[in-house]
Structure formats: structure tokens, C-alpha cells
Amino acid sequence: xxxxxxxxxxxxxxxxxxxxxxxxxxxxxxxxxxxxxxxxxxxxxxxxxxxxxxxxxxxxxxxxxxxxxxxxxxxxxxxxxxxxxxxxxxxxxxxxxxxxxxxxxxxxxxxxxxxxxxxxxxxxxxxxxxxxxxxxxxxxxxxxxxxxxxxx
Numbered sequence: 001x002x003x004x005x006x007x008x009x010x011x012x013x014x015x016x017x018x019x020x021x022x023x024x025x026x027x028x029x030x031x032x033x034x035x036x037x038x039x040x041x042x043x044x045x046x047x048x049x050x051x052x053x054x055x056x057x058x059x060x061x062x063x064x065x066x067x068x069x070x071x072x073x074x075x076x077x078x079x080x081x082x083x084x085x086x087x088x089x090x091x092x093x094x095x096x097x098x099x100x101x102x103x104x105x106x107x108x109x110x111x112x113x114x115x116x117x118x119x120x121x122x123x124x125x126x127x128x129x130x131x132x133x134x135x136x137x138x139x140x141x142x143x144x145x146x147x148x149x150x151x152x
Contacts, residue, residue, distance in 0.1 A: 022064045026127055029054055038066060038123025070131045077119050077133065080140040084112040087147035094147075104146075111143035 020028065029036050032054050034047035043062045045055045058065065091108035094100035115136055118125060122132035 022061060022068055023129070025058060025061065026065070029058055034058070036065070036124075036127050037121075038126060041066070065127065068126055068129075070126055070133060072122055072133060077136060080136050081115055081119060084115040084140045084143040087143040088112045091147045108143055108147045111139055111146060114139045115143060 026036060029045070029047075029051070032047065032051040034045055034051050034055060036058060037044045043059060043065055045058050047055065088109050091100060091105045095102060095105040118132045118136040118139060122136075125132040125135060
């Protein structure tokens with residue numbers, strides 16, 4: 001049996017002929033300069049025309065790629081975003097009352113912005129291997145905790 005060493009990993013010729021996993025396909029897309037995102041039930045692929053064949057492979061395996069996207073609970077996401085926005089409002093009030101510095105108020109606002117980014121870009125996060133809902137939970141927790149620590 002022939003063996004090849006690729007990136008310090010030994011693989012057989014049979015393994016080299018296997019269809020790439022969805023994660024491997026996404027890695028190839030990234031290396032080729034393609035951006036892959038999820039918009040509802042659509043797979044959106046953008047990038048250079050020289051990577052058109054790879055883009056077609058991605059679209060052909062849309063169902064597999066979409067299965068990588070963790071469940072998104074819109075109600076929980078809205079609640080978490082509301083908590084982050086409320087934390088900013090408390091931080092703003094503390095700043096106006098002289099109980100918080102501008103820099104600290106801005107730090108709370110930054111966590112809110114991070115929350116909104118995770119919600120907005122959840123499909124892209126999922127295709128990169130991240131659970132956007134879990135990221136949103138953590139960022140919202142930071143916004144609330146920082147507002148409380150900083151006098152909000």
C-alpha cells in the first residue's frame with residue numbers, strides 16, 4: 001500500500017481519494033479565498049472566479065454544510081440581546097451620574113456590539129465551527145457583569 005505524508009500525517013492512497021468532509025471542504029474554500037455564509041436556508045458563497053468549481057461543490061453539498069449550523073433559538077437570542085442593551089443603558093446612566101468612566105461605559109457597549117455581531121453573523125460563525133448561540137450567551141453575560149461591576 002502506498003502512503004503519503006501530508007502535513008506530518010500519514011495517509012494511504014485510498015484515504016486521499018475520499019470525498020472531503022464538510023469541514024475539510026470549508027477549509028479548502030477558505031484557502032481558495034471563498035467566503036461561505038448561511039442566510040436562512042440559503043448557502044451564500046462569494047469569492048474569486050478561479051474558485052468556481054469549488055463553489056459549485058459547496059453548493060452541491062449544501063445540506064451537509066447547513067447541518068453544521070447549530071440550532072438558533074430566536075426567542076433566547078432576542079432576550080440575550082435585550083439584556084446586553086439594558087446593560088449599556090445602565091452603564092450610560094452610571095456614566096452620566098459620575099459613577100463610571102467613559103472608557104468603562106464604552107467597554108460595556110463593546111460587549112453589546114459583540115452580541116449583535118454574533119446574532120447577525122451566526123451562519124458565518126457556524127460554518128467556521130463556532131456555536132453562535134453559545135458565543136452570544138457568553139458575550140451577553142460579560143456585558144451584564146461588566147455593567148454591574150462598573151457601577152451600573
